[in-house]
Amino acid sequence: MLSQDSIAAVNHFVRQVPCEAERPTLQGLFSRQPIEKFEAGTAVFWEGDEADHVFEVVEGVLRIYKILGDGRRVITGFMYPGDLIGVSLKDRYLYTAEAVTRIQVRRFARQRFQEEINRSPELRPQLFARLCDEMAAAQDQMVLLARKSAEERVCSFLLLISRRLDRDGQALRVVEVPMTRLDMADYLGLTIETVSRIMTRLTSRGVISPSGRHAIIVRKSDKLTTLAGEVEADHNPSAAYTHQAVWPN
Amino acid sequence: MLSQDSIAAVNHFVRQVPCEAERPTLQGLFSRQPIEKFEAGTAVFWEGDEADHVFEVVEGVLRIYKILGDGRRVITGFMYPGDLIGVSLKDRYLYTAEAVTRIQVRRFARQRFQEEINRSPELRPQLFARLCDEMAAAQDQMVLLARKSAEERVCSFLLLISRRLDRDGQALRVVEVPMTRLDMADYLGLTIETVSRIMTRLTSRGVISPSGRHAIIVRKSDKLTTLAGEVEADHNPSAAYTHQAVWPN
DNA sequence: CGTTAACTTGAATTTTGTCAATGCCTGTGG
DNA sequence: CCACAGGCATTGACAAAATTCAAGTTAACG
Numbered sequence: 001m002l003s004q005d006s007i008a009a010v011n012h013f014v015r016q017v018p019c020e021a022e023r024p025t026l027q028g029l030f031s032r033q034p035i036e037k038f039e040a041g042t043a044v045f046w047e048g049d050e051a052d053h054v055f056e057v058v059e060g061v062l063r064i065y066k067i068l069g070d071g072r073r074v075i076t077g078f079m080y081p082g083d084l085i086g087v088s089l090k091d092r093y094l095y096t097a098e099a100v101t102r103i104q105v106r107r108f109a110r111q112r113f114q115e116e117i118n119r120s121p122e123l124r125p126q127l128f129a130r131l132c133d134e135m136a137a138a139q140d141q142m143v144l145l146a147r148k149s150a151e152e153r154v155c156s157f158l159l160l161i162s163r164r165l166d167r168d169g170q171a172l173r174v175v176e177v178p179m180t181r182l183d184m185a186d187y188l189g190l191t192i193e194t195v196s197r198i199m200t201r202l203t204s205r206g207v208i209s210p211s212g213r214h215a216i217i218v219r220k221s222d223k224l225t226t227l228a229g230e231v232e233a234d235h236n237p238s239a240a241y242t243h244q245a246v247w248p249n
Numbered sequence: 250m251l252s253q254d255s256i257a258a259v260n261h262f263v264r265q266v267p268c269e270a271e272r273p274t275l276q277g278l279f280s281r282q283p284i285e286k287f288e289a290g291t292a293v294f295w296e297g298d299e300a301d302h303v304f305e306v307v308e309g310v311l312r313i314y315k316i317l318g319d320g321r322r323v324i325t326g327f328m329y330p331g332d333l334i335g336v337s338l339k340d341r342y343l344y345t346a347e348a349v350t351r352i353q354v355r356r357f358a359r360q361r362f363q364e365e366i367n368r369s370p371e372l373r374p375q376l377f378a379r380l381c382d383e384m385a386a387a388q389d390q391m392v393l394l395a396r397k398s399a400e401e402r403v404c405s406f407l408l409l410i411s412r413r414l415d416r417d418g419q420a421l422r423v424v425e426v427p428m429t430r431l432d433m434a435d436y437l438g439l440t441i442e443t444v445s446r447i448m449t450r451l452t453s454r455g456v457i458s459p460s461g462r463h464a465i466i467v468r469k470s471d472k473l474t475t476l477a478g479e480v481e482a483d484h485n486p487s488a489a490y491t492h493q494a495v496w497p498n
Numbered sequence: 499c500g501t502t503a504a505c506t507t508g509a510a511t512t513t514t515g516t517c518a519a520t521g522c523c524t525g526t527g528g
Numbered sequence: 529c530c531a532c533a534g535g536c537a538t539t540g541a542c543a544a545a546a547t548t549c550a551a552g553t554t555a556a557c558g
Contacts, residue, residue, distance in 0.1 A: 066388065069480035072396040076388050088381045089374070094388060121367065125338070131380050132337045138387035139315065139325050139343060145394035146438030147321040150514070181537060189395030191515055196538055213523060213536075231318035399546065430505065440547055445506055462504075462555060 024122050026084065026130070029113070030056040033106040044097040044105060045086065051093045054113045055085040060103030061178045064095045065186065075187040077137070078179065080164055084130060086110070101178045145189045148229055153188040154198045155228035158208070162218060176215050202227075273371045275333065275379070278362070279305040282355040293346040293354060294335065300342045303362045304334040309352030310427045313344045314435065324436040326386070327428065329413055333379060335359070350427045394438045397478055402437040403447045404477035407457070411467060425464050451476075 035058055038044060044055060047066060062079040076095060079085055085097050085105075117123050144156055162175040177184075181192045188195065199216075202208045207223050208216045218224055284307055287293060293304060296315060311328040325344060328334055334346050334354075366372050393405055411424040426433075430441045430448075437444065448465075451457045456472050457465045467473055 066392055068392065068396060068478060070478075074392045074395045076391050088384070089378050090381065090385070094385055118370065118373070124367070124373070128380075129338050131377075131384070132339065135337070135380070135384060135387065136339070136343055138384065138391065141391055142325050142387065142394060143315055143317065143323045145391060146323045146435070147317060180535095186395070192537075193516080193539085194514060196536095197514095200538070229317060229319075429503095441505075442507085442548080443546060446546095449506070 024120055026123060026126050027056065027082070029116055029123070030106040030108055033108055035104050035106060038099040038103050038105070040099050040101050040103075042099050044099065044103075045093050047093055047096045049093050051086060051088065051091055052110055053107045054087055054110055055097070055105045055107055057081050057083045057085065058104040058106060060099060060101040062097050062103060063100050063179065063183055063187075064097055066095050073186045074189075075183060076141070078161070078164075078183075078187070087113075087127070087131070100183065150188075150190050150194050151198050151201070151227060152229040153190060154184070154195060154202070155224050156230065157184060157188055158216065158218070159224060159228050159230075173221075174211065174215060174217050178214055273369055275372060275375050276305065276331070278365055278372070279355040279357055282357055284353045284355060287348040287352050287354070289348050289350050289352075291348050293348065293352075294342050296342055296345045298342050300335060300337065300340055301359055302356045303336055303359055304346070304354045304356055306330050306332045306334065307353040307355055309348060309350040311346050311352060312349050312428065312432055312436075313346055315344050322435045323438075324432060325390070327410070327413075327432075327436070336362075336376070336380070349432065399437075399439055399443050400447050400450070400476060401478035402439065403433070403444060403451070404473050405479065406433060406437055407465065407467070408473060408477050408479075422470075423460065423464060423466050427463055 033056075044062065045051075045053075057079050059081055062085065063075050064077045064079060064085070065073055065075045067073050078100065079097070086093060088094065117127055144153055148156065158175060158177075161177065165176070179187075181195050184190075185192045185195045199208075199210070202224075203210060205223075207220045207227070208218055211217050282305075293311065294300075294302075306328050308330055311334065312324050313326045313328060313334070314322055314324045316322050327349065328346070335342060337343065366376055393402055397405065407424060407426075410426065414425070428436075430444050433439075434441045434444045448457075448459070451473075452459060454472075456469045456476070457467055460466050
């Protein structure tokens, strides 16, 4: 994060191979674009809109969601500073992107973005790596939604966002939770009430303490990890293969 | 989509321009590799294995899954002929790939695969497009798991696989279902019993008829679509924005 | 043709959702 | 800076959906 900014600031949009020390980065691509601000609750784009631009989150948090025909909402992800939104080959956005907090973003025309990516053998693997990370996150979310209990979901979520903003991948003790209970519920496939009940339960067991409505303090980090159901499975093939036999019910 | 290809075709990072008629394809990359066969129930690779190779499915169906520490299984996808498996920048596979039926695959060393992709401005957008499709599918699956009822899930699944194998994107009347109820359950985030009950209900309502254990006939295609809960939401932004007001409960 | 795993069906239980009432932050305006 | 309004969040009682447990069936395979 720290180094990214300095690199970005130095980038000169070189077409010819940059022999110098600095290398182009995805952030660098956006760094010359003006910053745009959106108020909390406003949409950057809607599902189904012409997908003209790619966005980089500079500040704040957004929710990415889809809506079913009858109004059911599913938040497929929250986007934080440094994240890219709208990268796809489809000509229409597949989801709505909406500000959770007041946000700042930079915008890049999609076609030019594609050209830059295609031109640069430095940028391409960076973008590829991001897509792979996004895919891995999507798979983890499928695991959560398909098989985890409400409590495991909430704990997984708290761990996820606690790891989201810190530099070291170290979970923070004080965790900012900018989203509402409804956002959490729509992300976790639960109802507001269930999320609320579980937060209360975690509080009364001393695992977390609320710190206002939009932050918590993690008091028992290891307990939270256990409750998240992320106990690392051993990677022994035979154990995995025979899981039905090993855990008979 | 359309424009992407032309952009790619015009791209000048080509080392040796292939002026001839035939253009490289991802399939083409694999076509010189020997075919390997796996029996139903055997794994091509395990989650956590060194990610040395990328695979192309030539024949049959595979399941891609992850296992939680206590044995709960989540199938994140089924792979059909033409699909690529193991494309990622991680050095270990993120999931297990196991044959549902007897399968044929071709294998390509990952490093060489990366080199070929990097070398070829024709191949790159093809791979990118596949990753985007995979991402879109993952998001649809999150919607299914987060907010759809058991019946909607089963119907969505039947529609999905009915569209899977045919050339025209036309749903087939007779749908092969190579996977077991347990596979379906672990893909849909349900239990075998629930899947079974819903299949029975669909049958008794005349929506489908079973044709042996591993095929069904779709008798009321439109009904199946409705039950899948995929009634297209209108893409009117204000309608989407105010969904809580429009559907009050 | 028989064996066995896969599937179906039913009853009881659990989990989560729904509905409704109350409580409490947070941001606004005085 | 404080008071207050309104949106969020919490809590409880009840309902619904899906899971669990427990038999039975059936189809696929040797």
